Amino acid sequence: MTALIDSPVGAEPPSLKKARGSGGGLGKYLLIRFLLIIPTIFILVSMVFFLMRVIGDPITAALGGRLPQEQLQAKIHEAGYDRPILIQYFEYLGQVFTGNFGTTLTNQPVTQVLATYGSATLELAFFALIVALLLGIPLGMLAAKFRDKWPDAVLRILAILGYATPVFFAGLLLKLVFSVWLGWFPVSGRANTENALALQSLGAPTGIYFIDAIRSGNFAALGDVLQHAVLPAIALGLLTGGVFLRLVRTNVIGTLGKDYVEAGRSRGVSEFRLVTKHAYKPALIPIITVMGLQIAMLLGGAVLTETTFEWKGLGFQLAQYLGARDFVAVQGIVAFLAVVVAVTNFLVDVIAALIDPRVRY
Numbered sequence: 001m002t003a004l005i006d007s008p009v010g011a012e013p014p015s016l017k018k019a020r021g022s023g024g025g026l027g028k029y030l031l032i033r034f035l036l037i038i039p040t041i042f043i044l045v046s047m048v049f050f051l052m053r054v055i056g057d058p059i060t061a062a063l064g065g066r067l068p069q070e071q072l073q074a075k076i077h078e079a080g081y082d083r084p085i086l087i088q089y090f091e092y093l094g095q096v097f098t099g100n101f102g103t104t105l106t107n108q109p110v111t112q113v114l115a116t117y118g119s120a121t122l123e124l125a126f127f128a129l130i131v132a133l134l135l136g137i138p139l140g141m142l143a144a145k146f147r148d149k150w151p152d153a154v155l156r157i158l159a160i161l162g163y164a165t166p167v168f169f170a171g172l173l174l175k176l177v178f179s180v181w182l183g184w185f186p187v188s189g190r191a192n193t194e195n196a197l198a199l200q201s202l203g204a205p206t207g208i209y210f211i212d213a214i215r216s217g218n219f220a221a222l223g224d225v226l227q228h229a230v231l232p233a234i235a236l237g238l239l240t241g242g243v244f245l246r247l248v249r250t251n252v253i254g255t256l257g258k259d260y261v262e263a264g265r266s267r268g269v270s271e272f273r274l275v276t277k278h279a280y281k282p283a284l285i286p287i288i289t290v291m292g293l294q295i296a297m298l299l300g301g302a303v304l305t306e307t308t309f310e311w312k313g314l315g316f317q318l319a320q321y322l323g324a325r326d327f328v329a330v331q332g333i334v335a336f337l338a339v340v341v342a343v344t345n346f347l348v349d350v351i352a353a354l355i356d357p358r359v360r361y
Contacts, residue, residue, distance in 0.1 A: 026353060033349045037342050044338035045096055048331055049089055058327040101332030105324070110332030113317060118336075119207030120190060120313030124236065124305065125298045127210075127229045131237025132294070135162075136244025136287075143245065144252035155245065162242025167301045171235040171308035178231060186228050188310035195221040232309045236301050240294045247286050289352045296341045 052058070059076045067075070076082050080091070095102065101110035143155040179187045190196065191209055199205060199212045199221060206212055210229075213222035303315035310316065314333055321329040 029353055030350060033346055037346050040342045040345075041339055042093075044342065045093065045335050046089075048335045048338065049092055052327050052331045053085060058331075096335060101336060102328045104321070104329040105326045110329055110336075113329065114314070114333070114336050116207070117312060117314045117317050120311060121299070121302050121306070121315060122313075123190075123208045123210055124229070124232055124302055124311055124313060125295070127233035128236035128240065128298055128301075128305075129294075131233045132240035132244055135237065135241035137248055139241075140245040140248025141252055143249040144256065147253055152249075156249070159242040159245040162238040162245070163240070164242075165238065166304070167235055167239055168304040168308050170238055171232070171305055174231045174235055175309070185231050190228050190311055191221065191225050192228075195224045199225075232305050232311050235308070236298060236305045239301050240297060243290075243294065243297075244287055247290065251286055285352065288348060291348050293345075295344045295348075299337050299341065 059079055059081055060072065073082075080088065092102075099111065101114070103109055104113065139155050139158075143152045143159075146152045175187055178184045186192075191199065195213075195218070196209070198218060199209050199216070202212055202216055206215075209225040210222070213219070213225055299315075302313065303318055305311065306313045306315035307319045314337070318330060318333050321327075321333070
């Protein structure tokens with residue numbers, strides 16, 4: 001009230017100035033982060049293009065030695081790979097920015113491949129992220145509560161093993177124990193043949209079996225889908241779960257040393273309540289901040305996970321195209337994943353800025 005009285009006529013109160021400046025800071029931050037998507041995607045797509053050209057033109061890489069030289073040269077000329085590399089590069093950029101990622105050797109548009117198999121990778125990444133959060137957050141809080149005691153030591157070792165163990169090795173080990181020895185879960189695939197056909201025959205299917213099973217009310221198929229997803233999600237989720245565990249542990253320990261936590265402790269608040277009610281919320285902010293990077297790790301790990309469990313998503317197809325030396329398809333899928341990672345990082349930055357104002361400055 002005093003500030004309003006003492007302010008000159010027509011002047012804005014300091015609190016309103018601060019609020020306006022804060023909003024402006026958020027808008028400026030988000031605009032800058034959005035504009036940075038363009039050079040990020042440009043650099044990633046350019047790197048993919050030139051790295052794919054290190055091996056030569058895609059036609060020779062895929063069909064060299066299997067066709068007569070005359071036919072091979074005719075295909076190279078038809079595809080335009082005999083033109084200067086810079087002309088090919090700028091033409092490729094124009095295609096990418098219009099949503100055209102090229103055509104596979106079997107004359108299938110890469111965009112069709114992305115639409116067909118991208119939903120499977122998205123579903124696997126979602127399940128793996130759930131596993132990572134369910135493991136990383138509570139176990140990280142537990143490790144912080146028992147800092148420098150034997151539970152903390154055990155959990156830290158498990159965290160290191162989680163993100164240091166190769167995904168394919170973890171997947172094979174899980175299959176051996178829980179599928180072959182115990183018979184608890186299926187060995188491979190996204191669903192059994194009957195349920196997969198039923199979900200694919202729905203009107204306007206999303207391709208995400210979990211959602212399609214709920215939409216159709218087919219709870220038998222839903223149970224089958226979840227059962228198939230358990231082992232791949234754990235194998236991939238361990239990779240990120242170990243990172244989350246250490247992040248939560250470090251930040252909860254830091255928060256437990258803050259003045260307001262010490263004040264609560266002096267008033268007799270239990271240690272369990274201090275950890276679960278006061279210390280864990282600030283510890284979640286770093287997880288949100290680095291989640292964009294973890295999405296990139298999940299997509300990278302999905303290649304090995306999908307191959308191990310024959311989960312037919314983009315990672316599985318990428319391995320198939322690499323085996324067939326179809327580098328146009330490989331280039332298109334990798335470029336698309338780079339775009340997804342860039343956009344995901346922007347969305348994570350938006351969420352982090354809305355939760356924690358300090359991120360904007």
